[in-house]
Amino acid sequence: MEATPTNRMKDWKAQASDLSQCPVRQVxxxxxxxxxxxxxxxxxxxxxxxxxxxxxxxxxxxRMLTQSLRNLERDGIVRREVFDTKPPSVCYSLTELGEGFLxxxxxxxxxxxxxxxxxxxxxxxxxxx
Amino acid sequence: MEATPTNRMKDWKAQASDLSQCPVRQVxxxxxxxxxxxxxxxxxxxxxxxxxxxxxxxxxxxRMLTQSLRNLERDGIVRREVFDTKPPSVCYSLTELGEGFLxxxxxxxxxxxxxxxxxxxxxxxxxxx
DNA sequence: CTGGATCCAACTCGATACTG
DNA sequence: CAGTATCGAGTTGGATCCAG
Numbered sequence: 293m294e295a296t297p298t299n300r301m302k303d304w305k306a307q308a309s310d311l312s313q314c315p316v317r318q319v320x321x322x323x324x325x326x327x328x329x330x331x332x333x334x335x336x337x338x339x340x341x342x343x344x345x346x347x348x349x350x351x352x353x354x355r356m357l358t359q360s361l362r363n364l365e366r367d368g369i370v371r372r373e374v375f376d377t378k379p380p381s382v383c384y385s386l387t388e389l390g391e392g393f394l395x396x397x398x399x400x401x402x403x404x405x406x407x408x409x410x411x412x413x414x415x416x417x418x419x420x421x
Numbered sequence: 422m423e424a425t426p427t428n429r430m431k432d433w434k435a436q437a438s439d440l441s442q443c444p445v446r447q448v449x450x451x452x453x454x455x456x457x458x459x460x461x462x463x464x465x466x467x468x469x470x471x472x473x474x475x476x477x478x479x480x481x482x483x484r485m486l487t488q489s490l491r492n493l494e495r496d497g498i499v500r501r502e503v504f505d506t507k508p509p510s511v512c513y514s515l516t517e518l519g520e521g522f523l524x525x526x527x528x529x530x531x532x533x534x535x536x537x538x539x540x541x542x543x544x545x546x547x548x549x550x
Numbered sequence: 551c552t553g554g555a556t557c558c559a560a561c562t563c564g565a566t567a568c569t570g
Numbered sequence: 571c572a573g574t575a576t577c578g579a580g581t582t583g584g585a586t587c588c589a590g
Binding site for chain 2: 315317319326365366367393399400403404405407411412
């Protein structure tokens, strides 16, 4: 069977409702969650250290930053490098896989920004009713 | 100031950490959540009725389907049409805004699928360590 | 500096029952 | 058919303390 977009989607749907059975969904959930999005956009500027990220993202907690970075690292989207200095420092950066994802993320942000007038109008109309 | 991607991103970051203050993040969260993704892909095939959606998405509950559809409708991504027949029927479809979003969604799915070999390898390597 | 471990409050979501 | 209402289990995430 040819892997047309439509066919792919159907195969996809068959497993997609069971999140734990669909690898694609797992990755998508990791990258689209609240903090990973912001982390990825920080990393686009170049390699960053842990505490720098912590400062750059004013409202994230250490717990969530660590957890998000671990997910991204495990999926091969972010690279973690430990330098055995004193005190120790850890540097995070995008892998090639991660760099390949950023355009899609930015495209969605762009779509959302360009659509905001429509969205705001829709919300106002909806809330009136 | 020119609205380059970089500049836009900086403006963005200023508010992004406070989810309730960033409209873009709100929309992104709505569309990237677990069920909305699947709903949107169903809707791509054409208008669907409530119960049809319920059947198409085996594991979704009425509660979540209603809630997800309401969010999408409020953001102007999904159109809801009520036909006053007996029994009543409600038809959901993509708005133009929603159709404009789907390519981005599909692109991300595509990226995830194409990257799965890398991701699986990364996960295996990570779990060994 | 870079985390791990634990506790606890808040929110999420599914199941169930009910309505026009 | 297309929802709404309510409740309880489960999950999430922030705060705090500890460690290499």
